[in-house]
Amino acid sequence: MYWFLLFLAVVAVWLLVLALLAKKLWGQGKALTRELVAAQSKLDAAMSTSGSGQTREDQRAPA
Numbered sequence: 001m002y003w004f005l006l007f008l009a010v011v012a013v014w015l016l017v018l019a020l021l022a023k024k025l026w027g028q029g030k031a032l033t034r035e036l037v038a039a040q041s042k043l044d045a046a047m048s049t050s051g052s053g054q055t056r057e058d059q060r061a062p063a
Helices: 002-050 056-060
Strands: none
Touching: none
């Protein structure tokens, strides 16, 4: 009986460790997704303002 309770305790600890790791990875994944969405929206905004496909350097260069 003692060994079975010890086994259950070890399993419970491992499940707790795995749950904490999954929570950490989930948070990192959400943060990465948020950063990617923000970068994509900045890129879309920059491309829509350039309009004709010119780069910023082309637009600022004197004619």
